[in-house]
Amino acid sequence: QVQLEESGGGSVQAGGSLRLSCAASGRTFSTYTMSWFRQAPGKEREFVAAITRTGGSTYYKDSVKGRFTISRDNAKNTLYLQMNSLKPEDTAVYYCAARDGLVMVTTIPGYDYWGQGTQVTVSS
Secondary structure, three states, rough: EEEEEEEEOOOEOOOOOOOEEEEEEOOOOHEEEEEEEEEEEOOOOOEEEEEOOOOOOOOEOHHHHHOOEEEEOOOOOOOEEOOOOOHHHOEEEEEEEOOOOOOOOOOOHOOOOOOOOEEEEEEO
């Protein structure tokens, strides 16, 4: 098993930046494919970005391409999401998720472990 804890959320104005972190503990972090999801008020949780075990490949939701960057540091057991050019529609609770598999997937059932989430609020 792995335990996940997000941090780095906060309130920013449109156009600003934030970097989210997800600290993992328990089973070896590098054995998991990792992703970020988000859930806005009144909406379903949605996929944002994924990264393979080694960090060699990434995949993004279309609306965040070119603005968000997912990365990981396996030596530090930490996943990151650098968010630039933030928009009010990026406002949501952001969750990191771990998948015990090789393939990046974008569906919630595809992930085995979840963090508690961190709030990101972008004002116009």
